[in-house]
Amino acid sequence: MDWKIFQLIVLYIGYLGLSVESQCLENNDTHKCKLGTKTPYRLIANLNDSLINYPGCIEKKIWLLVRHGTRFPGKKYVPIMMSKLPHLQELILSSYVANRSRLMPDHISQIAKWKLNFAEDAVMKLAEEGEREMIDLAERFQSRFPTLFPEKYSNLTYKFKYTATQRTEESAKHFALGLFGLQGSKDVWFPEPEYRDPILRFYKRCQRWRKEVDKNPKAYEEEQKFIQSSVVSDTLKDISSFLGFQVDYEAANLMYTICAFETAWYSNSESAWCNVFQPKHFKVLEFAEDLKYYWIDGYGYPLTYEQACPALRDMFNFFQSKEDANVTAYFTHSGTILKLLSLIRVAKDIEPLKHDSYTLHEDRRVWRVSMIDAFASNLAFVLYDCKSKNPAILVMHQERIVHLPGCPKNMPCPLSIMKNLYPDNEEECQFDTMCGLDGNV
Ligand SMILES: *[C@@H]1O[C@H](CO)[C@@H](O)[C@H](O)[C@H]1NC(C)=O
Ligand SMILES: *[C@@H]1O[C@H](CO)[C@@H](O)[C@H](O)[C@H]1NC(C)=O
Ligand SMILES: *[C@@H]1O[C@H](CO)[C@@H](O)[C@H](O)[C@H]1NC(C)=O
Ligand SMILES: *[C@@H]1O[C@H](CO)[C@@H](O)[C@H](O)[C@H]1NC(C)=O
Ligand SMILES: *[C@@H]1O[C@H](CO)[C@@H](O)[C@H](O)[C@H]1NC(C)=O
Numbered sequence: 001m002d003w004k005i006f007q008l009i010v011l012y013i014g015y016l017g018l019s020v021e022s023q024c025l026e027n028n029d030t031h032k033c034k035l036g037t038k039t040p041y042r043l044i045a046n047l048n049d050s051l052i053n054y055p056g057c058i059e060k061k062i063w064l065l066v067r068h069g070t071r072f073p074g075k076k077y078v079p080i081m082m083s084k085l086p087h088l089q090e091l092i093l094s095s096y097v098a099n100r101s102r103l104m105p106d107h108i109s110q111i112a113k114w115k116l117n118f119a120e121d122a123v124m125k126l127a128e129e130g131e132r133e134m135i136d137l138a139e140r141f142q143s144r145f146p147t148l149f150p151e152k153y154s155n156l157t158y159k160f161k162y163t164a165t166q167r168t169e170e171s172a173k174h175f176a177l178g179l180f181g182l183q184g185s186k187d188v189w190f191p192e193p194e195y196r197d198p199i200l201r202f203y204k205r206c207q208r209w210r211k212e213v214d215k216n217p218k219a220y221e222e223e224q225k226f227i228q229s230s231v232v233s234d235t236l237k238d239i240s241s242f243l244g245f246q247v248d249y250e251a252a253n254l255m256y257t258i259c260a261f262e263t264a265w266y267s268n269s270e271s272a273w274c275n276v277f278q279p280k281h282f283k284v285l286e287f288a289e290d291l292k293y294y295w296i297d298g299y300g301y302p303l304t305y306e307q308a309c310p311a312l313r314d315m316f317n318f319f320q321s322k323e324d325a326n327v328t329a330y331f332t333h334s335g336t337i338l339k340l341l342s343l344i345r346v347a348k349d350i351e352p353l354k355h356d357s358y359t360l361h362e363d364r365r366v367w368r369v370s371m372i373d374a375f376a377s378n379l380a381f382v383l384y385d386c387k388s389k390n391p392a393i394l395v396m397h398q399e400r401i402v403h404l405p406g407c408p409k410n411m412p413c414p415l416s417i418m419k420n421l422y423p424d425n426e427e428e429c430q431f432d433t434m435c436g437l438d439g440n441v
Helices: 003-015 077-097 105-113 128-144 166-187 207-214 217-227 230-243 249-265 272-276 279-296 302-306 309-320 334-343 415-421
Strands: 057-067 158-162 327-332 378-386 390-397
Touching: 057 128, 057 309, 057 334, 077 105, 077 230, 077 249, 105 272, 128 166, 128 249, 158 166, 166 327, 207 217, 207 279, 207 302, 217 230, 217 279, 230 249, 230 272, 230 279, 249 272, 249 279, 302 334, 309 327, 309 334, 309 378, 309 415, 334 378, 390 415
Parallel strands: 057 327, 158 327
Antiparallel strands: 057 378, 378 390
16 A cells, blocks of 8 residues: 555544543553553553644754564563463363353453464564554654654664664664655664663663662562562452452463553454453552562662663763764663663652552552553653753653753753753763773773
């Protein structure tokens, strides 16, 4: 099909009965907005793609960090799914036959028909939904900032980079497809991906963080204690009594995970597995996931986010260099997005998330991975030249303008303030020192 006609059809379908605000901001009660890092971006996206205009300011450059789109499960997870889900399926069906289940008959027949629907070689690859997420995201950014994103590609204007993985490479290529169309995107040049890229995946190089946080059992303690708490055991009892057999945390989490993936993969059908849970169960499973990411990739330990300064410095350098491109777009991972969000103090709760803070945080927390780190999550910094030659930066997260603490409201934040607030030079960003790499090169 002709690309332009295809785009028109997609646009038309997109506009049918949709308001500009995303489902999860208007009505976050649905379980689809509580699927953690596997939440599909279509429910989070800001569909308002009108021009962003600040009187007296002209946009000059944009620096974008994008998590890859919806993918397939990973190498460790696929065999577990292949062996355990059919077993759970049998238990659910036999329990129903024995009159021990309270699942609705039509939900039972959906479970009976279910099959794991992907090939083994799809491991970690970008799914079709992920391709659409990238095309749509690119189109909306282009529509908001048409002068920054010319429709004709030039390697002088655009600087793309992805990590050494299929899912970020395909994400970058589909983003380019959204910007330049089928023909134009064929010419796009991408640099060779770097193993443990120092900007896109800095944490892979931070030995101290790997040892003291990522691989340290203590960093998982809050999540583990929550899993052992009465909040979770009551949830498991509920699910067990509903299904008519004993469901442990691992089984519940597996069903939650497949519910999440299938919800992300298929925008026009419901995953049979989501019917196993009530709304309050999703909230509990979501909190367990939020706890894990809070302590591994978020505010839990200062080193986790302080080590993200090379990425922030890359943004400052890009904005302060004269002859560079006007678009930098990096395609990367959840771990990078969350650490950078924490470094700039976005989605920061007053009280830390703890195993015993569920009651406090249940309905009142901003650290909600479903909202801040869904598939295709993105963080944009836009450089403006404002009146009297003052440069200023606008920050957008999930395509929405973010007000940073310490910055003036309702306008881009002056570069000088940004530089005071955040590490922007070598002295303030001693990556090797903080990561224990001194003299180790
Ligand atoms: C969920 O929606 C309610 C009302 O619509 C709102 O007050 C609340 O802040 C929302 N929560 C999140 C995490 O977006
Ligand atoms: C859409 O975004 C523009 C620019 O940010 C804003 O001025 C406008 O009010 C928004 N429209 C709606 C319906 O939210
Ligand atoms: C983007 O770069 C091109 C050439 O490199 C330049 O002509 C154009 O003015 C730049 N756009 C903006 C908005 O600065
Ligand atoms: C199934 O169980 C319910 C109550 O637990 C009972 O009323 C009903 O008769 C049972 N049906 C069969 C077919 O055993
Ligand atoms: C842009 O493309 C030209 C021609 O293919 C190449 O010689 C040049 O090195 C490229 N420039 C950059 C900045 O990648």
